Amino acid sequence: MNFLVFAIHTVPDTETGARKYNLGYLDDKNSLKAIMHLHQQSGKSELPHYMQRIVAISTIFRGEGVTLDINTFGDHANSEADLLNQFFKSINGYKMPTLISWDSTGNEMPILTYRCLKHAIPIPLIISSNPLSLTHAISSYHPEAATTQENMMSLLGLDHVSSLTTNEVWKYWGKGDVDLIQDNCDFKALNSYRVFLRYQLMIGEVTHLHFEHESARIEKIISERIANIE
Numbered sequence: 001m002n003f004l005v006f007a008i009h010t011v012p013d014t015e016t017g018a019r020k021y022n023l024g025y026l027d028d029k030n031s032l033k034a035i036m037h038l039h040q041q042s043g044k045s046e047l048p049h050y051m052q053r054i055v056a057i058s059t060i061f062r063g064e065g066v067t068l069d070i071n072t073f074g075d076h077a078n079s080e081a082d083l084l085n086q087f088f089k090s091i092n093g094y095k096m097p098t099l100i101s102w103d104s105t106g107n108e109m110p111i112l113t114y115r116c117l118k119h120a121i122p123i124p125l126i127i128s129s130n131p132l133s134l135t136h137a138i139s140s141y142h143p144e145a146a147t148t149q150e151n152m153m154s155l156l157g158l159d160h161v162s163s164l165t166t167n168e169v170w171k172y173w174g175k176g177d178v179d180l181i182q183d184n185c186d187f188k189a190l191n192s193y194r195v196f197l198r199y200q201l202m203i204g205e206v207t208h209l210h211f212e213h214e215s216a217r218i219e220k221i222i223s224e225r226i227a228n229i230e
Helices: 014-020 028-040 080-093 104-119 124-129 134-138 149-156 166-175 178-202 208-229
Strands: 003-012 052-063 066-073 098-101
Touching: 003 028, 003 104, 003 166, 003 178, 014 028, 028 166, 052 080, 052 104, 052 166, 052 178, 066 080, 066 178, 066 208, 080 104, 080 124, 098 104, 098 124, 098 178, 104 134, 134 149, 134 178, 149 178, 166 178, 178 208
Parallel strands: 003 098
Antiparallel strands: 003 052, 052 066
């Protein structure tokens, strides 16, 4: 089976927010402050999916003849549309593998869909593929039983780097720390891959031998990456 685990990082879409709240006279920094203030008046802290702009996508491909192929898309030189097209081109290059993410149902797919609508990017195969949402599959699709990736890492007793929040990504994006954002997005995808391995074992899709061999490989990669940032 060919599969691709992916993760995204986003920042507030100040362009859309400025239009929504008529803030065209403000720069990005002050526009964001105004957008967050006006949005929080609605009683919600997190920005809605349509007001999040994707700045990084990390992927982990595993298939026949391919041990692990880890890639990250997104930098200041590329537009969001370029980033998305690179991501979808890579998926097509892998001949449409099964897609997996931590929360494709509640997060990744809605955001991807909104951004593709914005940029008029056709993704019929992605939409029809119904990517696996790990947190929902593991919680038997009971919303109150779903948990965060960080909580799952604690449950499994795995060393990890916590995922950046949208506001933290915005802070680093504004400073030009693109490498830091990409590295963190990689960790987000790697953590999902670790959980997916256990999920495959749990539902009987892989043997204990495969699980142990693949887990040892991925834990070595993660340990080396964590050591490099300490």
